Amino acid sequence: MRPAAERLYRVVKAKYEQNRNAREKLIKTDAREIIYDTSGNHDNLLGRCRCKACRDKEYKNLYGKALMCVRSEFQEQDGKT
Numbered sequence: 001m002r003p004a005a006e007r008l009y010r011v012v013k014a015k016y017e018q019n020r021n022a023r024e025k026l027i028k029t030d031a032r033e034i035i036y037d038t039s040g041n042h043d044n045l046l047g048r049c050r051c052k053a054c055r056d057k058e059y060k061n062l063y064g065k066a067l068m069c070v071r072s073e074f075q076e077q078d079g080k081t
């Protein structure tokens, strides 16, 4: 993982560890792809903006990817207990 992605991952993980409800909801998305919707903010680095101008642009979805990493870690933790 690149440093920026690593930092983001840690922030997301800390946030979800503190919120049991959010953690459960995240786990229940199973293996579905998470695309962080930034429509209106035109942020195609953290997520994906679906406005007309951005629709065909490349998007990185770093926040969505961080969420999916955290999710698989939580799912693994739960599977072991």
Ligand SMILES: [Zn+2]
Pocket: 039, 040, 041, 042, 043, 049, 050, 051, 052, 053, 054, 055
């Ligand atoms: Zn946009």
